Amino acid sequence: MTGPGEHNLAVLAERAFERLGDYESLFFEGRWLTSGEIHERSVRVAGGLRAHGVAPGDRVVVMMMNTPEVFVSYRAIWRAGAVVTPVIFLQTAPELRHILTDSGATAAIISAELAGLFGGAAEGLGVTTFVVGDAPAGTTPFADLEGGEPGAIEPRADDDLAALLYTGGTTGRAKGVMLGHRGLWESGHGLSVAARTADTTRSLLPLPLSHAYGLIVTIGALHSDRRPVSVLQRWFEPVGWLTLVAEHRLETSPVVPAMLQLLLAQPLAEYDLSSLRSFGSGGATLPPPVREKVEEVFGVTVLEGYGCTEASAVISVETVTDHRPGSVGKPLPHAEVAILDPDGNPVPAGEDGEICVRGPGVMLGYWRDRELTARTVRDGWLHTGDLGRLDDDGFLHVVDRMKDLIIRGGFNVYPRDVEDVLLEHPAVQVAACVGKPDQERGEEVVAAVQLAPGQEATGADLVEFARARMARYKYPREVVVLDAVPLTSVGKINRKAVRTLFTN
Incomplete structure (x- = not known):
């Protein structure tokens, strides 16, 4: 421990309750919960965890669909000095067992409907399991955790482990990312300060809370200087989303681009959405045609952000007072951003390079993998693996993932450029571009699309559409039309799954 721990997340939650008081703060499936109820339950659950042997530093898996108990559990785990280890509920049994084994988790809090999956994956590992709902x-x-003595806040240092988040694993075995109390505190604070410019307090939360994006949104709310009110969806479903916005006069919602594309396909005129003022879009790059249509149809400002798990989820965001379409905003105060060339030298404003970041939000390292940590964080700089540029005014622009870059006959093709053109076609709702191995050119440009409801277009139509609008080396030589473009569990395009369409 190397400090007084003034950024202890349990202290943050305690002070938020003291500052804002008791009020109706969370609506879920027909019932309002007060901030006092959530706080009191978390205090009791912290005591219950200790009584069941959970010690400071222990990893506690939280694997639930979105429910109020996720908020309660996070705060209770931090209060007990343990480490939140979120696991998204769409994991397969082998993926889950890898996380449980690798993390050495001693306890888990899960939803009842996931008990069968979890029990099979955890067999023989000695994980104490607490179940929300009917416990097998x-x-x-x-509920047994809430029946004991209240738990006091366990002291933790700023650089003590607060969360262990496993990356999605779409490019290989999921890796544990170690995030400290201060890193998450600073990241949440930066997000909260930026959000204040939107002057909104009533939000709809459709994102999985057991993910870096959902986690940081909850921490950001603990920094609020006003009483934030949230309506929680168990999982995102567009009709339910629209119904909740209209019923509760909600003003904003953190989303990923795939959610916006699904919302645009709904009969929006049937709902009173006049209360909406902004969207916070993150998790993946938002295609400009989609942003323009969302702002036009919903009458809102779309505020884009950028981050990664290794940087405590958020690096930059747009604000209502300082935004530039096509960018992902300016870096937040806790995140210093540099654009570096392959030799590690800064490039001039306006030129592309690797987005690198340093500051308190940078991860403590990869769990039990010093070699990978050393390759990823060099001289204090986290190398994100993303290509981007800073303009003359300091706005960050994300070009693409370096690993997704397609090299066709020696020319660089960025998938996002191809996707943006395909999305200009009125029939296309979602587009995903990847590289296909090619003996002559190294890689060939190909794409998969999902059409908007009631629209028609063939793959050949879309190839010609792109060919007329792009340089000869860039346009896709093959486009397949799918019922649904594969997405990851958090709504990003699953490029690994798309590639298999062209390689199998």
């Missing part, structure tokens, strides 16, 4: 034999009801 061999597990402990979550």
Whole structure:
């Protein structure tokens, strides 16, 4: 421990309750919960975790669909000095077992409907399991955690581990990313300060809370200087989203681009969405045609952001008072951004290079992998693997993932450029471009698309559409039309799955 721990997330939650008081703060499936109820439950659950043997530094898996108990669990785990280890509920059994084994988790809090999956994956690992809902034999009801003595806040240093988040694993085995109390505190604070410019307090939360993006949104709310009100969806579903916005007069919602594309396909005129003022879009790059249509149809400002798990989820965001379409905003105060060439030298404003970041939000390292940590964080700079540029005014522009770059006959092709053109076609709702191995050119440009409801277009039509609008080396030589473009569990395009369409 190397400090007084003034950024302890349990202290942050305690002070938020003291500052804002008791009020109706969270609506979920027909019922309002007060901030006092959530706080009181978390204090009792912290005591219950300790009574069941959870010690400071222990990893506690949280694997639930979105429910109020996720908020309660996060705060309770931090209060007990343990480490939140979120696991998204769409994991397969082998993926889940890898996380449980690799993290050495001693306890888990899960939803009842996931008990079968979890029990099979955790067999023989000795994980104490607490179940929200009907608890099967061999597990402990979550309610039992709330029946004991309240738990005091366990002291933690700023650089003590607060969360262990596993990357999605779409490019290989999921890796544990170690995030400290201060890093998450600073990242949440930066997000909160930026959000204040939007002057909104009523939000709809459709994102999986067991993910870096959802986690940082909850921490950001603990920094609020006003009483934030949230409506929680168990999982994103567009009709339910629209219904909740209209019913509760919600003003904003953090989303990923795929959610916006699904919302645009709905009969929006049937809902009163006049209360909406902004969207916070992150998790993936938002194609400009989609942004323009969202702002036009919903009458809102779309505020884009950028981050990665290794940088405590958020690096830059647009604000209502300082935004530039096509960018992902300016870096937040806790994140210093540099654009570096392959030799590690800064490039001039307006030129592309690798986005690198340093500051308190940078991860403590990869769990039990010093070699990978040393390759990824060099001289204090986190190398994100993303290509981007800073303009003359300091706005950050994300070009693409370096690993997704397609090299066709020696020419660089960025998938995002191809996708943006395909999305200009009125029939296309979602587009995903990848490289296909090619003996003559190294890689060939190909794409998969999902059409908007009621629209028609063939792959050949779309190839010609792109060919007329792009340089000869860039346009896709093959486009396949799918019922649904594959997405990851958090709504990003699953390029690994798309590639298999062209290589199998």
